[in-house]
Amino acid sequence: MSLLGRDDETICAVATPPGKGGISVIRISGSNAYSVVRKLCSFLPKRPESHKVHYGVLKNNETDIDEVLVTFFRAGRSFTGEDTVEISTHGSPTITSMVLTELNQWGVRIAEPGEFTYRAFMSGRIDLVQAEGVLSVIESQSPRANRLALKQLQGHHSNELKTLEDELTWVLAHCEANIDFASEDIETASFEQLSNVLLRSQKSIQQLISGYKIGKGIQEGLFILLFGHPNVGKSSLLNRFVGYDRAIVTEVPGTTRDVVEESIWYQGFKLIFSDTAGVRKATDQVEKLGVQKSLDMVEKADKVLLVLDASEKVTLDPRLTSLPELGKKLIVLFNKSDQSIHDKSSLDRVMTDLSKSFDLRDTAETPFFEVSAKSNTGLDQVLSYLVDEYQQYSESQESAIISNVRHKELLGKAAVSVEKALKLIQSGDSPEFIAFELQSGLMAIQEILGKKFDDEIMDRVFKEFCLGK
Ligand SMILES: Nc1nc2c(ncn2[C@@H]2O[C@H](COP(=O)(O)OP(=O)(O)OP(=O)(O)O)[C@@H](O)[C@H]2O)c(=O)[nH]1
Ligand SMILES: [Mg+2]
Known part of the structure; x- marks a missing residue:
């Protein structure tokens, strides 16, 4: 169901996670919020002060329901922009559902998921990028992700997008002036000035786009694959990286079958390690499936730690070197370096072979580390390198x-339009064509900010939210 076109009814929901806890918070937003809550909380003053907390007993007629704290936020000074009340009860699902029932009886309806944030957006308190920032803050899985999301919520991203919007609007206005007053002698900016502004916009758009991969890695975590032949120490390394015995380790080659995943925080980043079955020509059904999974995982990973046993002669399995995706993500770990290295020159040869297989210019392009899961050496360097x-x-x-x-x-989309507009300007094309491109570029930026939107966009953004947000 679309949220758009919703009424201005007063809404309520439990804003804290379901279940038992120290406290639960019920949020009520809308013009009747305070008057309805006051029917249940007779201790509240008739004329409340914004942001002030009151303590008392919430009742159903004469029956006590709970001792609560009630805070009123006046319209214009609340998250939603409307009059809002927050009731902190004891953290019991029985109490919260009793309170919600009371509120419903007084005409306050249960909010749709994301409806509080939606109202904040509709009242102009926040733009769409900030609304998405609310969700990102809640969902952030590491300190770095949190920092990024909070900046988004605080308007850092929006400001940059608004600068872009201003620049494109300025150029568009000058193009349109050229169209409208072409025959009159009105001074408009030169094509050179317009192109300079557009070049600046183009640069910032490109910078934003190129940071996406990093941003996504920070927000969702970096997917790191432990990959290689059987028995080289992949599972032992996983256990070292995550700090406990997550995976089974034995001296039997082919121990790991399924993908074993565990994540950690390192320097505030979330790293998600996947340990996989060693790649070899498997004979039994289970191992075959495991090996296929390992090979499939290469595509999904951000980085692949190709683990090799430095204490043995290494002959690379052709199935490893025939994965084109691997070259871009490859980091080589020569494990078991606590034992005597089999043959230094054979390691060099492996690196040369890898470079050739993946068409890398020279071995220096492929990072490699001598490590030992047994003596826990070299692993910190690997972690630093990863982040x-x-x-x-x-x-x-x-x-x-x-x-x-x-x-x-x-x-x-905006980048494509700006590029086209620039070409048209440089080739001295008619301002009508330039204006057309600028309008579509501008539209894309305004759509990000939520200045232009339709039901589908709103639904897509707000359906991600849970109840009470
Ligand atoms: N000396 C030494 N032995 C190691 C090291 N890392 C792992 N081993 C041993 O190598 C054997 C295999 O280790 P695993 O971690 O199970 O190897 P794996 O790559 O996960 O093996 P599969 O799951 O069969 O693919 C075990 O006997 C480990 O104790 C190391 O750094 N040094
Ligand atoms: Mg294993």
Whole structure:
């Protein structure tokens, strides 16, 4: 069901997670919020002060339901922009459902998922990017993801998009002035000035798009695959990385069959490790399926740790080297370096073979580490290396880092329009054509911010929210 076109009824929902806890918070928003709550909480003053907390007993007629704290937020100073009341009860699903029933009886209906945030958006308190930021903050799975999401919620991304909107509007206005007053002697900006502004916009759009991969990695976590031949120590490495015995380790080659996943935080980033079956020509059915899963996982991973046993002569299985995706994500770990290295020159040969297989210019392009799961050496360097690109990018980047695919797609549209407009300007084309391109670029930016929207966009954005948000 679409949320658009909704009434201005007063709505309520439990804003805290379902279940028992220290407290639960019930949120009520709409013009009747305070008057209805006051019917249940007779201790509340007739004329409330915004942001002030009151303590008392919430009752159904004369029956006590719970001791509660009630906070009133006046319209214009609340999250939704409307009069809002928050009731903190003891954290019991029985109490919250009793309170909701009382509220319903006084005409307050249960909110749709995301409806509070939707109202915040509709009242102009936040734009669509910030509304999505609310969800990202709630869903963030690591300190770095949280930082990124909070910036989005606080309007960092929106400001950059608004600058783009201003620039495109400015250029468009000048093009339109050229159309409207072409015959009159009105001074408009030169084509060179217009093109300079557009070049600047183009650069910021490209910067935003190019940061998406990093942003997504920060938001969702980095997928890291432990991959290689059987018995090289993949599961032992997984256990070291995650700090406990997550996977079974034995000296029998072919121990791991299914994909074993575990995540950690490192330097505030979420790293999701997947340990897989060793790749070899398997004979039994179960192992065959496991090997196929390992090979399939390469495509999904952000980085692949190709684990090799440094204490043995390494001969690369052709199934490993025939995966074109692997070359771009490859990090080589020579494990078991606590034992004597079989033959240093054979390691060099492996690196050369890998470079050749993946068409890399030289071995220096493929990072490799000598590590030992047994003595726990070299693993910190591997972890630092894994997050290095993300860390450097997020620390050096002044501009916003986007992580939302909707933003990326619309920025892509804007980039195409700006590029076309620039070409038209440079070739001295008619301002009508330039204006047309600028309008579609502008539309894409405004769609990101939610200045242009339809039911489908709203539904897509707000359906992700849970009840009470
Ligand atoms: N000396 C030494 N032995 C290791 C090291 N890492 C793993 N091993 C041993 O190598 C054997 C295989 O280890 P696993 O971690 O099960 O290897 P795997 O790659 O997961 O093997 P599969 O699941 O069969 O593909 C076990 O006997 C481990 O104790 C290491 O760094 N040094
Ligand atoms: Mg294993």
